[in-house]
Each structure stands twice: as C-alpha cells, then as structure tokens.
Amino acid sequence: MTTLRPELLDELLSGYEQPEDLLGEAGLFRQLKKALLERALGAELSAHLGYEKGDPAGRGTGNSRDGTSAKTVLTEEGELELAVPRDRNGTFEPLIVPKGARRLDGFDERIVSLYARGMTVREIQGHLQEMYGVEVSPDLISRVTDAVLEEVRTWQTRPLDPVYPVVFFDALRVKIRDEGLVRNKAVYVALAITAEGDKEVLGLWIEQTEGAKFWLKVMNELKARGVGDILIAVVDGLTGFPDAIGAVFPQTTVQTPDRVGGRLCIVHLIRNSLAFxxxxxxxxxxxxxxxxxRAETIEAAAARLDEFETEWGARYPAIAPMWRRSWEHVVPMFAFPPAIRKMIYTTNAVESxxxxxxxxxxxxxxxxxxEAATKLLFLAIRNAGLRWKRPVEWTAAMGQFAILFADRFAASAR
Incomplete structure (x- = not known):
C-alpha cells in the first residue's frame, strides 16, 4: 500500500478551515473520490488500448480514445458525477465502474444490512435520504434485497453434514398475506449442534399447519441433502414430528422437554416453581x-424431590405436586449423562x-x-450466526456422545 507523502497531504489541506471543506458537498473527500475514480478509469482505458494518452504508438492501431460520457453513481456520500472515457470502437468495458452499474461496491450491501436489521423499504429509503442525501426508489431497494433470494435458495439446498449430535426443531409464528388475506403462518426452524460444537441452522420451512405429512417432507429433504443420522432431536410439542422422524431416522432419540402450563423445558418448570x-x-x-x-439418576432425583417436599412442602405446597405431575416428561432426560443432559433439558438455544x-x-x-418472510429471516439468521459461540459444555458432552453413541457419533468425524 502506497503511503501519502506529508508534503502532499499538506498541499491538499492548505485551504482547510472547517469540516465542510473536507466533508461537504464540494469538499475534499468527494473531489478526491471523483479524481481517483476518473484517473483509474483512464488507466483502465490505457490498458485496454495498449498505449497511454498522447502516445504516438497508438497511431494506426484501429482504436483510439473518443472523449467521455457523463455518468452518475451512488456512493456512501451520495451521488457522484463521473466523466467515463470511451473508445471509438465501443469495446471498452470499465471494471471499477462497470457499464450499467449505478451504485459503487458497498452500496447494495448497506441496503441489505439495513433490511436485515428489520427496517422496512420505506424506512431504508428515508434513512438513505437523511444520512447521504440520496433519493432511492422503493423499487430499487426491493430489487437489491430480492437479489438475496438466490442466496437463500442456495443456502436452503446446500449439502449438510452426515451426522448431527443434537437438532432442535421449533416454530415461530409470522403474519403473511395469502390470497388477499393475512394468515398467521408457522415458520419452522431446525437449529443443529454440529460434531464440532458449532450451531448451524439447517433450514427454514413455512407452513400453515403442521402434521406428520409435513414433517415427513422436511425429514426427507434433510436426508436428500446428506443427513444420514440425527442422534437426539429436541422438539417443542410439534404435532406429528415423532412419527415422521422415526420413519426417516429410526435410530434418533426424540426428546420432548416437560410441558408446564403450555410451555416446555426444565427452565420453565423452575420458573413456574419460583413463582410460588x-x-x-x-x-x-x-x-x-x-x-x-441435576441428580445422577432418576432414583436420586426422586429422592431429592421427596427431600424438597419435606423441607419446603409446608411453606410452598404447590411446587412438589407440580413436579410430580410433570415427572413422566422429566424421566427420559436421565437416560443421558449429565453433560448431554445439560444441552437438551432446555429449548433455550432455539428460543434465543x-x-x-x-x-x-x-x-x-x-x-x-x-418469499419475503423467508428472505428477511434468512438475513437475520446470517447476522445472528456471527455472534454465536460454541456451548461451554461441549467439550465434556463430546466425550459422552462418543461413549454413548459409539460408531454413530464417530461417523460425524469422517
């Protein structure tokens, strides 16, 4: 990278008196960007023609410079007028500002970033106008964000790992227009923990109703994308799911966390207990x-519950009976070692x-x-993925998976 000489910087800043001299509409930054882009375009044309401007070597080559044409491009600082050089034969294709391009690199990404953070098309339009003084049509913003759909399709059909130790399946309700009516549809999410302990969303599926037929389609899709085995599937009361996953992945252990007051997982059971x-x-x-x-065995857990009732039953009589009513949903959890149990006794991973x-x-x-809902949710998932961290309990759990599931877990490393 070339370092600007201090003498050159002093010369550039010789007339600087206030911020507008640098950042204003006619400020130094815009002038520099315009001058550098036009100089780069001129250099590209010289490379295309094979000779520099004014060089006698260009005579008789069959092509030459043919003036410039005006072009307006959108940048992060607003609109910028450029003089784009032309060649007589019309074969010059600029790289830094391609033909047909109306925005410099980075502008589309800025629009997509705003959209991914939940801003509507109109809000993005107002933001760009306020921040950069750029009038961008809603149609342009929609076209830019629609370009994400191809990326969504690629993501939704990408190959998956052969084995996933844990996959959480859950639903999110979203209002979507359908045949002129707004319907409350379910967006189903499959959040997996890979053999390396990383989190990965396997896919999104939108459906008005759930059932074995729908889930069978989802399971077959995962299988077609390369999934050969799921060791543990954690589901949040999804109708028809156990039968569907059993038909495609017969060895999978389906873990349904305990149901309390219409909500699931040990964490919710604890919260309901503490409410008293x-x-x-x-x-x-x-x-x-x-x-x-946290007891080592279900027998020890039952003993701890008895001890709890002896200690606290008189003061808080509702808690122990609530646990006993949910006991059938707590029991399956103790089939797993503590390290694995900690990962599956709650659906907090997918709830987060x-x-x-x-x-x-x-x-x-x-x-x-x-499509519009899928597009936005995909972008939001992509942003969320940047902040995900490996579960702290994974190191201990990995050893437990290797023992408990033996060859099936070993296949995930191949």
Missing amino acids: VSWKDRRTVLPDIKAIY LHRSLRKIIKTRGSFPSD
Whole structure:
C-alpha cells in the first residue's frame, strides 16, 4: 500500500478551515473520490488500448480514445458525477465502474444490512435520504434485497453434514398475506449442534399447519441433502414430528422437554416453581430445586424431590405436586449423562434464536409473501450466526456422545 507523502497531504489541506471543506458537498473527500475514480478509469482505458494518452504508438492501431460520457453513481456520500472515457470502437468495458452499474461496491450491501436489521423499504429509503442525501426508489431497494433470494435458495439446498449430535426443531409464528388475506403462518426452524460444537441452522420451512405429512417432507429433504443420522432431536410439542422422524431416522432419540402450563423445558418448570416462592426465600429454595434435575439418576432425583417436599412442602405446597405431575416428561432426560443432559433439558438455544428473529419482524404488520418472510429471516439468521459461540459444555458432552453413541457419533468425524 502506497503511503501519502506529508508534503502532499499538506498541499491538499492548505485551504482547510472547517469540516465542510473536507466533508461537504464540494469538499475534499468527494473531489478526491471523483479524481481517483476518473484517473483509474483512464488507466483502465490505457490498458485496454495498449498505449497511454498522447502516445504516438497508438497511431494506426484501429482504436483510439473518443472523449467521455457523463455518468452518475451512488456512493456512501451520495451521488457522484463521473466523466467515463470511451473508445471509438465501443469495446471498452470499465471494471471499477462497470457499464450499467449505478451504485459503487458497498452500496447494495448497506441496503441489505439495513433490511436485515428489520427496517422496512420505506424506512431504508428515508434513512438513505437523511444520512447521504440520496433519493432511492422503493423499487430499487426491493430489487437489491430480492437479489438475496438466490442466496437463500442456495443456502436452503446446500449439502449438510452426515451426522448431527443434537437438532432442535421449533416454530415461530409470522403474519403473511395469502390470497388477499393475512394468515398467521408457522415458520419452522431446525437449529443443529454440529460434531464440532458449532450451531448451524439447517433450514427454514413455512407452513400453515403442521402434521406428520409435513414433517415427513422436511425429514426427507434433510436426508436428500446428506443427513444420514440425527442422534437426539429436541422438539417443542410439534404435532406429528415423532412419527415422521422415526420413519426417516429410526435410530434418533426424540426428546420432548416437560410441558408446564403450555410451555416446555426444565427452565420453565423452575420458573413456574419460583413463582410460588417469596423473594427472601428464593436464594435458599433454588439450590434445592436444582438438586432434583441435576441428580445422577432418576432414583436420586426422586429422592431429592421427596427431600424438597419435606423441607419446603409446608411453606410452598404447590411446587412438589407440580413436579410430580410433570415427572413422566422429566424421566427420559436421565437416560443421558449429565453433560448431554445439560444441552437438551432446555429449548433455550432455539428460543434465543427466536428472540433475535422476533426483534427483526416486530416492526412489520405482515409480509406480502412467503418469499419475503423467508428472505428477511434468512438475513437475520446470517447476522445472528456471527455472534454465536460454541456451548461451554461441549467439550465434556463430546466425550459422552462418543461413549454413548459409539460408531454413530464417530461417523460425524469422517
């Protein structure tokens, strides 16, 4: 990279008195960008013709410079007028500002980034006008974001790993226009934990109703994309799911977290328990509740529950019966070692993803189509993925998976 000489910088800044001299409409930054782009375009034309401007070597070559044409491009600082050089034969194809391009690299990405953060087309239009003084039509913004659809299709059909240790399946409700009516559709998400402990969204599926037939289609799609085995599937009360996954992945263990008040998972059971506990007792009661589901065996867990009832039953009589009513949903969890159990006793992993998606869609009354909803959710997932971290318990769980599932887990490393 070339370093600008201090003398040159001093010369450029010789007339600098206020910020507008640098950043204003006629400021130095815009002048420099214009001059550099036009100089680069001239250099490209020289390379295309094979000789520099004014060089006698160009005589008789059959092609020559033919003046310039005006072109307006959108940049991060607003519109910029450029003089683009031409050749007489019309064969010059600029690279830095391609023919037909109306925006410099980075502008489309800025629009997509705003869209991915939940801004509507009109909001993006206003933002660009306010920040950069650029009047961008809603149609242009829609075309830019629609270009993402090809990326969505590629992502939705990409090859997947042969084995996934854990996959969480859950649904998110989204309002979408369908045949002139706004319908409350379900967007189904499959969030996997890979053999390396990384999180990966396998796909998105939009459907008005759920059932075995729908889930069979999803399972067959995953199989066609390369998935040969899912060790544990954690589902949040999805109708027809166990039968469908059993038909395609017969060895998969389906874990349905306990149901409490219409919501699932041990975490919710704990929260419902603590709702009965006064604030001054919570620090004392919580360790006794945790001792139940952290027990090494189901027998030990039952003993901890008895001890809890002996200790706290008189003061908080509703808690122990609530656990006993949900016991059939707690029991299957103890088939797994503690390290694996910690990963599957809660659907918080997928709920965390849903929270980030809901923040994006909450500003929209409804989506005009399934494609529009898929496009935005895909962009939101892509952004969320940048912030995901490997579960801290994965190192311990990996060893447990290797023992418990033996050859099936080993296949994930091949």
